[in-house]
Amino acid sequence: MKKKTDVRQGTLALMVLKTLDVLGPLHGYGLAKRIEQISADHLTLNTGTLYPLLLRLEQEGAIASERGPSENNRSARFYRLTAVGRKQLQAETRDWERTAALIARFFDVKAEDLQ
């Protein structure tokens, strides 16, 4: 079995929002599988983290949900991004890019650059 990473604190919400943004409405199980797939199976999702997070995001208004038939004709709860969620996604994306860029500069730094 290859080594899998746990999701870093706070980043799962971003992944959920982005996945819903790209793929449109998904049910919980599908969302979990998609995230694992996108991470090329480097991530394994803990259901005990995912579902409470979905509930919290919904209570915060970032996503909305309704029940509907799934691909194999089971009934399931489908989540979709709301306008609030989209705005939150944009903001978090910006934050994340800024942080990543900042960290990247630290990784790139060499002693002579600071002379």
Next chain:
Amino acid sequence: MRCLRRFLIRLAASATGRRDDERLREELEDHIAFQTAENVRAGMSAAEARRQAVLDVGPVEAIKEDFRDEKRLPSLEHFLQDVRIALRRMKQAPGFTAAAVATLALGLGLNSAVLGLAYAEFLKPLPVDDPSRLVNVGRLFTGDARRGFPISYPEYIYYRDHARSFAHLAAHYSTSPMSIITPGGPFNVMGSVVTADYFGLLRLQPAMGRFFLPEEDAVPGRNPVVVLSYDLWRTRFGADGGILGTSVRINGTAFTVVGIAPEGFHGVLMGLEPNGVWIPSAMFAVGYRYCNGLARGCNVIGLLGRLNDGVSIQDAQAEMNVLTGQLQSMFPATDNRGWGIELRPARGIRIDEQQRDAPIVRLLAGAAALVLIIASANVAGLMLARGLRRRKEIAIRLALGAVRGRVIRLLLVESVLLAVVGGGAGFLVSVWGTGVLRGYFGQGGVASTLDLSLDLRVVLAGIAVAALTGVVTGISPALQSTRPDTMGAMKEESAGAGTRRSRLREGLLVLQVALSVLLLGSSGLLVRSFFLLHRGPGFDPDAIALVRLRPSLVGYTDARAWAFQREVIQRLEALPGIAAASPAVVAPLPRWGRPVRAVRLAADSGNPSDEFRTATTFVGPRYFKTLGTGLIVGREFDDHDTEDGPRVAIVNEALARRLWPKGDVVGSHVTIGPERYEIVGLVKDLQWLSAFEAPEPIAYLNYWQQDRSNSWSQDSRTHIRVSGAAAAAMVPEIRRVITEIDPDVPVSEVQVLGRQLDVQFAAVRGAGTMFVVFGGLALVLSAIGLYAALAFAIGQRTREIAVRMALGASRLDVGRLVFRRGSGIFAIGAVTGLAACLFAGPLLAHLLYGVSPRDPVALLTGPLVLGLVAVLAIWLPARRAMRLDPVAALRAE
């Protein structure tokens, strides 16, 4: 703020939590179903596929729980769970619950009644806008710390013009008797003389019209304008909308009504008769005439100030001290040294009355607290006993892994809940208690502005006391019953004698008995004092009515004032139902009417040692007939003793013993001051100053032979003896007769003498009544406590007693065993309590009349009754033990 918001969100989540749980469960179910389908597709058997899926998801309940803890308030939910359990337990043991709640209700109710009284007397702000910035300014005698004395108008002007600490500084004289002519006839009301900024300072808005303009308060006597109270306008003027601008007569002067004060405003002195009328200080003479209210040295006004924003009362005090020093050096003759000026927050009743009542209220609070302690000890004893019965349940909880802290919390929640329910029931008790207190402290029946109505702060304080009581009551039983002795408890061993648990219970009982004895002893002292007081005066005070006439307030000349007095007495004596009427300068009330003057008195014996200072007072013809005491020998003053005739005097026994030890009083002569008097009568010693001081020598001089230019003696008190019916019934008729003669003369203090005595001793009576209630309650509670504890102990020791009996102990031995234990507890408690009485007695001394604080009869009566009740409380369980059938008892085990 964020913190609060998060708390609120969590609180809301707690309320809606069940839906979230449901949702999570549903989602996890779905997830498992999807995973199972996937696993089946991957080739697993159906059962194995589901097993793997469930394993994958992990512990569902734990997920839900984590989510719950994150989103909600777990401690609140645990607490609510505890409350539910506690409520269920209370329902399961209705007898215990009722006993505990009733006990705590009595204890807590009495406390909140006393708390309400203390709040109203010492802390309640004036019912006006932003009362916290208001201060009373009064004179303080530095020698003996008597405070709250009035100052003079010119001093006020100096302070007003120079002090910068105040946004407003107003002067008022709020106890001015006024006779106002209303459409229904003359009506006597307490009036107030105020400066123009009085209403502005209080930030009041008139219900109608306006308040005083500054120019109306500028020139003495120029602007007779008046503001009426809302109540007076409504009840005496029929809420007449056209009253503004009309004229009303007050103390004989015509005033123009300019405004009606807002509803519910009765002046700034709480606890006194409400003000019905306000006139500007420029009209001072209508409200006060014994000296010129606007002149230096005439100290009658009180000051009320509103502090500027940002100025503390200390800053203002410092400034006023400087100004007072300046005044004293400018006017050394009138504004003497030996006093200072003191600022106090305008709260509660008048400061001198606060000083008078403070020790009594402190005593009442102490006694109420004792009752609460007794009640708590009682309930704690009950809970301890119950804790023993619950040992098994608690042990199981502990054995199943409950944390001890959690079990203690559960037990505490139970006791706090009991206390809070008790506090709620205690509210009813406090309503009753407040009624009793109002009867005594609210000026005894005269309309009073002492407001004892329920205040939110008092309620909150009451709830806090109740919760605290719950914790205090519950803590030791809770600690005791959760002591980790799981195995023993589950085996349900009965607790033998001498364990720590029963020692704690016995300790609580000793405490109860001791405190009850303390309360009963103290109430004995107060009750005895109260009865002696009622026997005090030596005449029947309920047959005598008193009227104080104030002709000087309408500016009568002395001749006219006297003619008026004579006519009043003549007309009253002509009334059917009135036996006699007589004037006197003071009323024969203990401590109230100090005999007027002490003068040098010499008998004709020529012996210089017969010359000494004695008290004299002026009384009219038939005075002793009016009081109903009569004379020992000689005659009363009569109408032949004219103003210019020979001077006559009547002496009391104390004076006669001193000057004429051999008798022959009547016909002798004494010299008092420049005049020589013939003694015409001898009377018994009346208790003047205090019902219990040694009688003081007094010479009674003829009312009509005194210097009549003295306005104090013009405004005398007329004593009226009513024959047959109670004097109270005649009061309206008396009023009517007087107002027929001159409706403008203010008639104040029309009351039955007995009623005035009651008012004067309201504090003793109030404290006495409350102490009797407290003491009785303590007696009942500790008797019940004793009984319950012994009965319970016997229940616990059934086996031991049965074994003793089986081994040959007689029934008497068993009875003795129980009795010895019960009486031991009682004896220790009683001795401790009596010792405490001896220490506490001196604290009561200022309320005692004619009783020593160590008076054995008073101290021992209550405890003896308690002893008798205790014998009964011990005897009942002892009898039960004696009737025990050893065979049946041992079989039952």
